[in-house]
Amino acid sequence: MRFVKLHGSGNDFVVFDNRQGEVYKFLGDLNIKLEDFVVKVCALHTGVGADGLILIENPDDPENDFKWQFFNSDGSVAGMCGNGSRCAVRFAYENGIADKKVKFETLVGVIEAEVLDEGKRVKVLLTEPHSFKNMHIRVKNKDIKGYYINTGVPHFVVIVDDLEEFDVVTYGREIRFHETFSPSGTNATFVKVNSEGIVNIRTYERGVENETLACGTGAAASAIVAYTQGLVRRKPIEVRTKGGDILRIDFDDDLKRVFLEGSVYKVFDGFLYKEALYY
Template sequence: MRFSKLQGSGNDFVVIDNRDGKVDEFLKASNIDIKDFVRKVCAFHIGVGADGLILIEEPKDKGNDFSWRFFNSDGSVAEMCGNGSRCAVRFAFEEGIAGEKVRFETLAGVIQAFVSHGGKRVKVQLTQPKDYREVRLEVDGQRIEGSFINTGVPHFVALVEDIEKIDVVRLGRLIRFHPDFQPKGTNVNFIQVKTSDSIRIRTYERGVETETLACGTGATASAIIAYKKGLVSSKPISVITRSGEVLTIDFDEQLNEVFLEGGVVRVFDGFLRRELFEC
């Protein structure tokens, strides 16, 4: 089965063109659950290794270019993924599925995107953020103040003085599973202000269940909250990810139009062998 691996700012994804339904046919014939399929493909060292897996499928509305099914590396379904969407768009552009202006369907709604630099740079217009609120948590005997917002998926954002001193995995996991965010949990972002229009970020991702090198919806949530709280004053906002790459976030004052932009790399193409799913 042919696949491609792409990455955006260090977030890497396996992308498969499933418009012909070959993945579903393989799962049925092999008696394999989709979650097990995703976990085996995304596993580092013993699989391809990725933060998530994307299936490109036919759209329900023929006015859109394609639909996707997005899975975190643990096999769980996510409504939206910012960097994943940018990788999916580059793949669709290069495979002739879509042009430079793209519309595709997700569980979070229809996403618009724009391709430039021959596919190497992609800007996506995310769905309108919702559920913004200030949050105070009791975590591990300490009080943590932050903000919550849903930018397609839920995100908690906390300002810290020194981002390098944060134990992202331990603290992030405690917040991710905090009772205030149940039953679905939340992604967790720690930010540090750098300049009037830039922040640094580290993210614990729900579904990956560890720190990732970048998170597009997390970068977007963090930029919006930093602006709302007056931590930055100029737009667009540059978000420096753990990988060192920069994501650009722009939005209007009413958050009707929110854009995430950055580079995308098509790392390699390959073929999955049946043997992977027999062990």
């Protein structure tokens, strides 16, 4: 079964065209659950390896170009993924599913996007942020000040003094599973603004359960926090990910419209063999 692997700033995804139900037929023949399929495909070493998996499907509303199903690498469903959405848009554009102006259906609503540079860059209008508030939580006997905001998925943003040496995995995991955010948990994004006004971030992602090289919704959350707290004063805001890429975040002052723009890389086309799912 054919797939394409793409990544946005190092955040990598396996994408399948499921408009004809090919994935469901494939799983039916093997008697494998969709959740188990996702885990096996996303597994390092024994699978393709990815932070998430995307199914491109026919839209419920013919006014839209497609519908997606998005899964984290642990098989859990996510309503939104900023970098994943950019990869899905490039896939749809290159396969004639959408033109340069794109609308697609997600669990959090219809997402609008624009294809730039023939798909090598994509600009996405994220869902309207909500639940923005300052918070203090106790983590490992320390009082952690942060900013909670939902940019399609929840993020707890923490400003740190030394981002490079910060223990993202340890503190990220503690925050992700903190009782304050139960039962669904939160992503944890750590931020340092440099002298040039670039927002540097590292993110521990819920569902991947580890630090990833990039997180689009985390970049948006961090840019909003940095701007509202006076750490940066100009928009659009440049956010540097752990993978080294720069994401561009722009938004209205009332936070009604938030845009995420960045490069999308096509890694390879491939064919998934059934025997990969038996390991």
